[in-house]
Amino acid sequence: MKHIRQFLIILLFCFLGELLKYLIPLPIPTSIYGLVLMLTALLTGILKVDQVDETAVFLIDIMPVMFIPAGVGLLTSIEALRPNLAAIAVITILTTVLVMGITGITAQFIMERKKDRDDKEVAQ
Amino acid sequence: MNDFFISSLFFGVLVSLGGYELGIFLKRKTGLAIMNPLLVSILFVIGILLLFPVDYNTYEAGGKYLSYLLTPATVCLAVPLYKQIHLLKQYRTAISLSVLAGTLTSLAGVLLLSILFHLPHSMYVTLLPKSITTAIGMGVSEELEGIVNITVAVIVVTGVLGSVLGEWILKLFRIENKIAKGLALGTAAHAIGTSKAMELGEIEGAMSSLAIVTAGLLTVIGASIFSMIY
Numbered sequence: 278m279k280h281i282r283q284f285l286i287i288l289l290f291c292f293l294g295e296l297l298k299y300l301i302p303l304p305i306p307t308s309i310y311g312l313v314l315m316l317t318a319l320l321t322g323i324l325k326v327d328q329v330d331e332t333a334v335f336l337i338d339i340m341p342v343m344f345i346p347a348g349v350g351l352l353t354s355i356e357a358l359r360p361n362l363a364a365i366a367v368i369t370i371l372t373t374v375l376v377m378g379i380t381g382i383t384a385q386f387i388m389e390r391k392k393d394r395d396d397k398e399v400a401q
Numbered sequence: 402m403n404d405f406f407i408s409s410l411f412f413g414v415l416v417s418l419g420g421y422e423l424g425i426f427l428k429r430k431t432g433l434a435i436m437n438p439l440l441v442s443i444l445f446v447i448g449i450l451l452l453f454p455v456d457y458n459t460y461e462a463g464g465k466y467l468s469y470l471l472t473p474a475t476v477c478l479a480v481p482l483y484k485q486i487h488l489l490k491q492y493r494t495a496i497s498l499s500v501l502a503g504t505l506t507s508l509a510g511v512l513l514l515s516i517l518f519h520l521p522h523s524m525y526v527t528l529l530p531k532s533i534t535t536a537i538g539m540g541v542s543e544e545l546e547g548i549v550n551i552t553v554a555v556i557v558v559t560g561v562l563g564s565v566l567g568e569w570i571l572k573l574f575r576i577e578n579k580i581a582k583g584l585a586l587g588t589a590a591h592a593i594g595t596s597k598a599m600e601l602g603e604i605e606g607a608m609s610s611l612a613i614v615t616a617g618l619l620t621v622i623g624a625s626i627f628s629m630i631y
Binding site: 288308315329330333335343344346348357368376381384 | 413414417421438442450457460461464465468470471475478479486491492496498499503504514515532535536537545555557559563564570574576578579582586589592596598606614616617
């Protein structure tokens with residue numbers, strides 16, 4: 278029974294996300310509207326985390342399989358990709374590696390500096 | 402018999418989950434990063450569809466129920482984000498600056514390489530939103546008059562690449578901090594990267610979810626500026 282109520286609450290936030298997107302039609306998906314709404318509800322205490330926890334953890338756990346249909350959908354766009362295939366492949370691989378590297382290095386660098394500063398403050 | 406497969410509603414989902422289990426099995430047996438369960442299952446399903454042959458629309462008739470759950474699952478990313486909110490507050494500078502750096506790298510990388518390969522403007526704007534989550538990326542591509550189904554294809558490939566190569570890339574750049582790992586996976590490989598980050602741990606997953614939202618919004622603004630450059 279617990280899971281039914283949790284799934285109900287989760288679907289409610291999906292629906293509210295849809296509603297918000299209808300009211301504020303920015304190029305932002307329903308899911309992001311819903312995520313922000315649920316986070317706001319959790320932070321303000323309107324929603325308690327144990328009212329959705331188990332079902333949320335389950336859905337996140339099985340999330341990878343939800344991408345399979347989109348991946349298989351590549352079958353239908355392979356013709357459109359063909360004329361620039363080599364260029365697109367190089368761009369996709371290079372930028373993915375660089376973006377991941379640079380984001381991680383930047384975050385790590387700033388956090389280490391902050392940590393050093395905090396340590397000094399403690400020492401003084 | 403073919404008629405049967407064409408009309409079966411459960412065949413698509415069955416093959417998808419079967420392919421994923423096969424991927425998990427191969428990954429455990431070989432320990433190779435390329436044996437990523439998501440990649441294995443996609444290739445397995447494509448193989449089955451071509452072999453029988455089953456039309457993509459038939460597969461999609463069952464497969465859409467998997468895609469349907471994507472919105473509720475993404476909304477639920479609010480839960481790990483909430484549980485790690487203290488980290489978000491503590492490291493807000495590092496988080497915002499690193500996602501900004503990653504987003505600019507993505508946009509500038511696509512710009513430079515598009516010039517190098519003499520790609521037409523329409524293809525350049527099609528690729529600009531390649532690192533962000535599908536639904537935002539589609540909107541950006543449409544807005545800039547790109548080719549939306551190519552954008553979707555490239556976004557999916559980016560995500561799968563991020564998931565397959567992720568651990569290797571993080572090691573290559575010596576990224577060991579959990580927060581940095583999560584931000585890197587989410588900024589570079591959106592939701593697919595995030596489900597990889599979730600496998601690494603809850604902090605990684607929460608940071609990756611945060612990066613999807615932040616990078617997505619920054620790209621909406623950044624891509625419209627970058628589209629005027631070339």
